[in-house]
Amino acid sequence: MGRARLRDLGITIGRMPPGAYNAITDVPGVLVGHRTLVYDRPRITRTGVTMIVPREGAIWTDYAFAGYHSFNGNGEMTGIPWIEESGLLGSPIGITNTYAVGIVRDALVAYAIAHGYSHRFHLPVVAETFDGFLNDIEAFPVSREHALEALAAAHGGPVEEGNVGGGTGMRCHGCKGGIGTSSRLVDSPSGRYTIGALVQANYGRLRDLRIDGVPVGMELERRQASSSDPKGSIIVVIATDAPLLAVQCARLARRATAGLARVGGMGFNSSGDLFLAFATGNHMPDPPAGPYDLKMIPHEHLDPFFEAVAEAVEESILNALTAAETMEGRRGTVHALPLDEVQRIMARHRPRA
Numbered sequence: 001m002g003r004a005r006l007r008d009l010g011i012t013i014g015r016m017p018p019g020a021y022n023a024i025t026d027v028p029g030v031l032v033g034h035r036t037l038v039y040d041r042p043r044i045t046r047t048g049v050t051m052i053v054p055r056e057g058a059i060w061t062d063y064a065f066a067g068y069h070s071f072n073g074n075g076e077m078t079g080i081p082w083i084e085e086s087g088l089l090g091s092p093i094g095i096t097n098t099y100a101v102g103i104v105r106d107a108l109v110a111y112a113i114a115h116g117y118s119h120r121f122h123l124p125v126v127a128e129t130f131d132g133f134l135n136d137i138e139a140f141p142v143s144r145e146h147a148l149e150a151l152a153a154a155h156g157g158p159v160e161e162g163n164v165g166g167g168t169g170m171r172c173h174g175c176k177g178g179i180g181t182s183s184r185l186v187d188s189p190s191g192r193y194t195i196g197a198l199v200q201a202n203y204g205r206l207r208d209l210r211i212d213g214v215p216v217g218m219e220l221e222r223r224q225a226s227s228s229d230p231k232g233s234i235i236v237v238i239a240t241d242a243p244l245l246a247v248q249c250a251r252l253a254r255r256a257t258a259g260l261a262r263v264g265g266m267g268f269n270s271s272g273d274l275f276l277a278f279a280t281g282n283h284m285p286d287p288p289a290g291p292y293d294l295k296m297i298p299h300e301h302l303d304p305f306f307e308a309v310a311e312a313v314e315e316s317i318l319n320a321l322t323a324a325e326t327m328e329g330r331r332g333t334v335h336a337l338p339l340d341e342v343q344r345i346m347a348r349h350r351p352r353a
Contacts, residue, residue, distance in 0.1 A: 003162065003325055003336065006211075006318045009343055013212055013318065014311030016304075019183040022315075023159040024196030026183040027239040029056045029280060032198065033154030034165030034179070035146045043139040044330045047131050049104055049150040050165030050179060052093040052198060052237055054280055057154075060117040063088040063284040067250025068276050071257050075233045075272015077127040078105050087246025089278045090286065092151060094126040095166040095200045095235055097135065100142035101128045107147035119287050127274055129202035129233040131169030134329025159198070162323030167200050169329060171232060172320060173217055173264060174206030175337040176327055180320025184308035186242070190297045193242040193281070195305060197256070197312035201320040203232035203271050208264030211318060214349040216342055217264060223341075233272035234260060236313055240305070243281030243295035248302065252277040255306045259313025277309075 006013065007022070019026025031053040037045050055062055066089035068080050078101060083089060091112070094104040108124035131137060150165060159181045161167075167178025183196040206224075209217025236256040244252070256275040257267075267273050282294050297305075326336045 003323050004339060006315055006322050009322065009339060011212060011346055013315040016184040016186070016308055016311055019185055019194055021158050022183055023181040024052065024183060024198040024239050025156045025159055027194045027196040027241050027280070030054055030196060030239050031056060031154035031156055032159045033150045033152065034160055035150035035153065036164050036168050037141055037146065038168060043136040045139065045141045046135040046169035046327060046329045047097045047141060048165045048168045049142060049147045050095040050167065050200065051150040051154050053151065053154040054239065054278060059089065059091060060112055061286055063090045063286050064278045064280050065244060065246045065249050065282060066276060066278040067246050067253050069250060069253035069256065071260070071273035071275065072267035072271045074270055075128060075274050076101050077125060077274045077276065079123040079125040082123045088284060089125065091122060091124040093237055093276065094124065094147060096126065096128055096142055097137055097166065097169070098128045098130045099137050099140060101126050103142060103144055104147040107144040110144065111148060111151060125276060127235040129170055129200050129235060129272065131202070133171060133331050134327055134334060135169035136330050161319050163325055163327060167320065170200060170202035171334050172201040172317070173204040173209040175321055176324035176334045177201040178320050178324045180316040180318070180323065182312045182315035182319060184312050186304045186308045188297070188301045188304050190301045193240055195308040195312055196239045197309065197316045198237045199313065199316040199320060200235040201317050203234045204265055208266065210262065210264050211342065211346060212350065214346055216345050219345050220338070220341060231270040234265060236275040238275070238277035238309055240279050241281055242279055242297055242305065244279035245296050248297070249277040249279050251302065252305060252309050255309040256313045258310035260317070262310065262314045263317045
């Protein structure tokens with residue numbers, strides 16, 4: 001069958017409802033853009049850049065609270081020391097391959113200066129996972145122009161998933177991985193808000209893959225009589241329109257671990273499992289004119305947000321797997337998750353009434 005999102009297969013994760021697009025773009029003002037690079041000459045290239053743009057681009061001068069968590073730190077996410085110090089995000093977020101982090105970061109700085117956002121300094125957030133199996137990463141194919149094209153392509157609404165942008169050459173649970181996204185609507189005592197997640201999934205062994213608790217990977221591996229290398233990483237970005245403070249964003253970021261664990265991620269030694277959460281419910285204009293007027297959801301009201309993060313991250317990873325297509329690259333072929341087989345396994349474990 002053709003590629004699909006998880007819910008198109010009749011599989012629903014969790015109990016909370018998704019937003020209109022079941023994507024991080026359900027959070028008002030959040031945009032996503034990709035630049036995908038796939039060609040064979042002069043060198044085999046399977047890579048790209050993904051940009052997440054808060055506040056429809058106004059993030060440069062209207063900061064958002066943000067927080068970070070490293071589940072396992074064998075990876076890179078720039079700009080984190082200042083976020084941990086100040087709790088403020090002041091740029092779009094780039095995701096790419098391991099060797100392109102610097103050039104994507106430099107492209108964001110150049111963009112800020114070119115557009116007059118140079119009143120102080122810029123420490124953009126750019127994260128990576130390694131795509132060197134499918135992509136000739138040592139050719140350094142990603143350019144500053146590619147990063148700017150991903151930024152210019154950022155839009156609301158449905159988000160392209162699978163073999164796109166930074167996720168183009170990624171593998172996940174022994175299958176083709178890449179970009180995935182999902183969202184949840186949160187009803188709390190403080191009101192209704194949206195949680196959105198976007199992942200770049202490039203981690204895990206096939207035998208550990210679980211879908212809604214079903215050991216799908218174990219059954220697939222038995223049939224294929226093969227195993228997969230656990231080396232790899234995952235980047236998770238979480239967005240919400242709730243008025244959270246930085247410490248609460250960090251609490252959300254930590255809960256991405258629960259979603260990853262549900263699918264079968266364990267944070268192996270070689271994995272860079274890095275999570276960032278930002279909240280747009282408060283406004284911090286920069287340069288500041290005086291004290292900020294802030295709101296804060298009580299910590300006692302955060303439990304449904306934690307649940308929403310776990311569900312959205314879990315479904316984002318599975319959407320990356322179900323959307324990604326088989327790809328041939330530098331060192332071989334990575335096959336897509338076999339959706340027909342997945343449906344048969346799920347039907348046997350979760351027969352419909």
